[in-house]
Amino acid sequence: MSKVNNVVFTGLRIVAWLIFVGLGIEAGALIVNFIFSLYKPDFVQNLYQKLDLSEMYHLSKWAFFGIYSLILAIAILKAVLFYFVTMLVTRFDLSKPFNSFVARQILRISYFTFSIGLLSYIARQAANNLAHRGFATDNLTQFWADSQAFVLMAAVIYIIAAIFQKGIDIQNENDLTV
Secondary structure (H helix, E strand, O other), X not given: OOHHHHHHHHHHHHHHHHHHHHHHHHHHHHHHHHHHHHHOHHHHHHOHHHOOOHHHHHHOHHHHHHHHHHHHHHHHHHHHHHHHHHHHHHHOOOOOOOOHHHHHHHXXXXXXXXXXXXXXXXXXXXXXXXXXXXXXXXXXXXXXXXXXXXXXXXXXXXHHHHHHHHHHHHHHHHHHHO
């Protein structure tokens, strides 16, 4: 492995860990927001992203819990996705890239990415439905604005996982032939 590849992979590890930590903090902050919005709703404007859905809570508890659970699920799935990405770049070996761990991790990453995209699409449609019923959902679009990008990215990652699996099969067949 060349020195340039070592530097690139070290940079990728650092970036992946930074994104994972950031997404973990975001998911934790949203959970804290949720708890505070239930017990001390006047304090929510001082918290992370000032996600104040108290008006929705007073109008419809079902809408509040539905939207907030979708927001939390998307945030937690993004953090878990980048956990698997960090594990992949941490344990990836360029001298033997085609192994079962890498193929399994890439496949998991594609499943999580597709789940985030699908859940984001469902959340966006639910928010649009609530907006038609008079609920204020304008400040929520930041949580699911990129649903199509996640679905497309999941398709590309799944193709890469299939290529890695085929590479493993060819490598195992060559090992048996020799």
